[in-house]
Structures are given as C-alpha cells and as structure tokens.
Amino acid sequence: MFKFIHAADVHLDSPLRGLSRYESAPAESIRDACRRAFENLVDLAIEEKVSFVLLAGDLYDGDWKDYSTGIFLSRQMGRLGQHDITVFTVAGNHDAANRMTKALDSPANMKILSSRKVETIRLDELGVAIHGRSFGTQHVDENLAAGFADAKRGIFNIGLLHTSLDGREGHAVYAPCSADDLRAKSYQYWALGHIHKQEFVSEDPWIVFPGCIQGRHIREAGAKGCVLVTVEDGAVSAVEKCPLDVLRWVACNVDLTDTAEMREVLELARKFIEHQRASADGRPIAMRIRFEGATSISDELSAFPERFEQQIRAIGAEIAGDALWIERVEIATVGKLDLESTLSDDSAFGKLLRDILATPPNPDEISGLKGVIADLRQKIPSQAFGADSVLNLDESQTVDRLVDEAKHMLVGRLLAVGGAK
Numbered sequence: 001m002f003k004f005i006h007a008a009d010v011h012l013d014s015p016l017r018g019l020s021r022y023e024s025a026p027a028e029s030i031r032d033a034c035r036r037a038f039e040n041l042v043d044l045a046i047e048e049k050v051s052f053v054l055l056a057g058d059l060y061d062g063d064w065k066d067y068s069t070g071i072f073l074s075r076q077m078g079r080l081g082q083h084d085i086t087v088f089t090v091a092g093n094h095d096a097a098n099r100m101t102k103a104l105d106s107p108a109n110m111k112i113l114s115s116r117k118v119e120t121i122r123l124d125e126l127g128v129a130i131h132g133r134s135f136g137t138q139h140v141d142e143n144l145a146a147g148f149a150d151a152k153r154g155i156f157n158i159g160l161l162h163t164s165l166d167g168r169e170g171h172a173v174y175a176p177c178s179a180d181d182l183r184a185k186s187y188q189y190w191a192l193g194h195i196h197k198q199e200f201v202s203e204d205p206w207i208v209f210p211g212c213i214q215g216r217h218i219r220e221a222g223a224k225g226c227v228l229v230t231v232e233d234g235a236v237s238a239v240e241k242c243p244l245d246v247l248r249w250v251a252c253n254v255d256l257t258d259t260a261e262m263r264e265v266l267e268l269a270r271k272f273i274e275h276q277r278a279s280a281d282g283r284p285i286a287m288r289i290r291f292e293g294a295t296s297i298s299d300e301l302s303a304f305p306e307r308f309e310q311q312i313r314a315i316g317a318e319i320a321g322d323a324l325w326i327e328r329v330e331i332a333t334v335g336k337l338d339l340e341s342t343l344s345d346d347s348a349f350g351k352l353l354r355d356i357l358a359t360p361p362n363p364d365e366i367s368g369l370k371g372v373i374a375d376l377r378q379k380i381p382s383q384a385f386g387a388d389s390v391l392n393l394d395e396s397q398t399v400d401r402l403v404d405e406a407k408h409m410l411v412g413r414l415l416a417v418g419g420a421k
C-alpha cells in the first residue's frame with residue numbers, strides 16, 4: 001500500500017488580480033496566500049507519509065519576479081526531502097521552459113519531466129511507472145497524450161499531463177486530447193492539470209483535475225486543494241479531496257423576494273454572511289453577494305447602491321473583522337413598482353417620469369460613451385477588468401441592462417426625494 005498527492009496549478013507568487021482596486025481589501029494578508037497553501041500541501045504530504053507528490057503543471061505563474069520564488073520552493077522541497085518524499089512535475093503553459101528566464105537548479109528531490117519527449121520514470125520499489133511530458137513553449141496545440149507510452153504491464157501506471165482535455169469553459173486550449181485518448185493508454189491514473197476547478201473526469205481509469213490549490217479571484221470560488229490517492233494491490237482504493245486554501249472565495253445569491261423593508265434585507269444578509277463564515281472551516285473568506293428577486297425595496301436599493309454596499313461591508317466587518325472581506329455587492333433585484341402604469345398616470349410624478357424616461361436612449365450618446373470607456377480602459381491596468389466586465393458597450397444586452405439599471409436608480413431616487421408615492 002502507498003499514497004501519493006496529486007496537485008496542479010499552484011501558480012506560486014501569482015498576484016491576486018485586481019485587488020488594489022477594491023477599497024479596504026486585505027491585500028497584505030492574502031498576498032502570500034499561494035505560498036501558504038503550498039506549505040499546507042507539504043504539511044499534508046509529510047503527515048500522510050506519501051511516497052511522492054505529483055504537480056501537473058503551472059507550478060509558477062510565469063517568469064519569476066525575483067529569485068525569492070525559487071528560494072521559497074527550495075525550502076519546501078527541503079522539508080519534503082527530509083521525509084524522503086520526491087516531487088514529479090511537468091511544466092504547463094504558464095511555466096513552460098521558454099518563459100522562465102530566471103532559473104535555479106532543481107532541488108535534489110524534485111524531478112521535472114522532459115519537454116522534448118515523453119519521459120517514463122519507474123519507481124521499482126513501489127511498482128509504479130510515471131509517464132509525462134512538459135510544455136516546452138507556452139502554446140502547445142499538439143495532442144501530447146498521443147505520444148505517451150503504452151502501460152507497463154503488472155505495475156501501476158500514471159500519466160502526468162497539463163491539458164485542457166476537450167475544452168473547458170474559461171480555460172484556453174492547450175495540448176488538446178480526449179478522455180478516450182487517455183483511456184486508450186490503459187493507465188490506472190491520469191494526473192491532469194490546467195483546469196482550476198476540481199473535476200473527476202472518470203473513475204475507471206481515474207482521470208482527475210485536482211483544481212488550483214488557492215483561489216485567486218472570485219471566478220475561483222469554493223474550496224481549493226489537492227487529492228490524496230491511496231493505492232493497494234496495484235489499484236486505486238481511495239481518492240480523497242483535501243482542501244489547502246488559506247483564503248476562500250465565496251459567491252452567493254440572496255433572494256429578497258417578499259422582503260419589504262431594509263431591516264429585513266440586512267437581517268437576511270447577516271444570516272447569509274454568518275452561514276458562509278461557518279462553512280469555511282475558520283478560513284478568512286472573500287465574498288461576493290448578489291441580491292436578487294422581485295421586491296418593493298428594489299428601487300430603494302438601486303437608488304443608493306454605494307451606501308447599501310458599504311452597509312453590507314459594515315455587517316461583514318462586525319461579524320468577522322479582518323477574517324471576512326466583502327469583495328462586491330451586486331444588486332440584481334426587480335422592482336414591484338410598475339413603471340409602465342406610473343408612466344401612464346396623470347399625476348405630476350407620472351408626467352415627470354414620462355419626460356425623463358419615456359424617451360429611449362439615444363444611440364449616438366451611447367456611441368459617445370464608448371470613447372470615454374476606451375479612454376478609461378487605457379488608464380486602468382488591464383487586470384482590473386475581469387471576464388465579467390460590464391463595460392462592453394458593443395453588446396446590446398449590456399447596453400439594455402445598463403439603461404434598465406439607470407432607470408431603476410432614477411425612479412428610486414425620485415421616489416426617495418419626492419415622496420411621490
């Protein structure tokens with residue numbers, strides 16, 4: 001019987017993207033989150049007395065900023081070495097050999113598999129063969145799996161590969177191949193990397209993406225870690241998910257349907273925050289909260305979104321202090337106020353709304369905004385924009401949504417100041 005750890009996408013010393021744009025972000029405490037998650041991995045390997053550790057690519061986020069990244073890694077490898085634990089790794093698209101201008105000799109107990117050809121390493125005392133191939137350059141569009149050796153008979157065969165497989169949402173295509181390409185090799189375990197979300201593609205044979213070990217932004221929400229594999233009599237007998245993250249990203253939706261007062265909204269928010277806090281096993285969390293549902297309080301929320309967001313932040317601070325950070329508050333509620341009927345109302349308020357809102361947005365004015373936004377984009381670092389950026393005015397859906405949000409905000413503010421109800 002022996003155990004091994006399979007991890008991937010450590011992205012050591014990766015910046016936590018776009019953090020600086022958020023006021024009161026705990027940047028200090030999470031800057032070294034990837035390092036601390038990696039220390040957790042080493043602790044786990046020692047505790048579980050694993051025979052070896054597999055890292056399936058993107059150990060580094062890219063070229064090192066300075067040599068401290070390499071020194072940190074050597075320190076952790078040294079800890080594993082004291083327990084006779086070897087690390088086998090392949091380079092991925094982020095740490096392909098040609099991207100790394102700064103390099104140090106690998107620690108003695110760390111073996112990086114070749115990028116020139118598929119390499120097979122035999123661990124005879126365990127009855128294991130590890131087959132793998134590194135990325136030599138960032139853009140590998142060739143099916144690397146096709147070149148892997150057939151399984152060695154009578155021993156436990158592992159494939160170690162960085163690949164997007166047959167494509168996964170939100171991940172660029174690298175070393176594409178199909179699960180059937182992998183099955184055809186008759187290995188017992190495929191240790192994959194590249195996809196940051198944990199996925200068990202198959203259990204016979206085992207084809208596993210362990211996910212990244214530390215989420216770095218809201219699109220990497222949820223528990224992150226590695227898998228601990230136990231092998232008995234030449235077959236996998238257990239695969240255990242082990243969280244390693246030191247800061248957890250949480251995205252949650254709060255349904256405000258049927259709430260009518262701000263007091264109820266804040267009470268609900270408080271309950272959600274307390275619940276999420278309790279389910280993070282004591283880790284600090286970074287949270288995005290989206291409020292949705294049809295509620296009569298929608299206009300009030302939309303009218304003063306900044307104040308509402310800060311109010312939610314204040315509740316978070318009260319509940320968990322520095323251990324919780326509200327990354328963003330999104331208001332996606334729908335008002336119960338029937339805008340159309342108010343518009344046809346003969347009252348002064350109805351007339352005012354008609355004058356302001358009945359005119360559809362002027363396409364020329366929206367085109368004018370494109371220039372302003374392009375200008376802003378130039379001035380703000382590109383990493384400040386996530387994939388969920390709302391600023392693409394070429395998308396008609398985005399324009400419709402922004403116009404709709406603006407309408408709700410206006411109606412809310414008019415109601416609030418005018419008491420027109």
Ligand SMILES: [Mn+2]
Nearest residue numbers: 058092093194
């Ligand atoms: Mn990758």
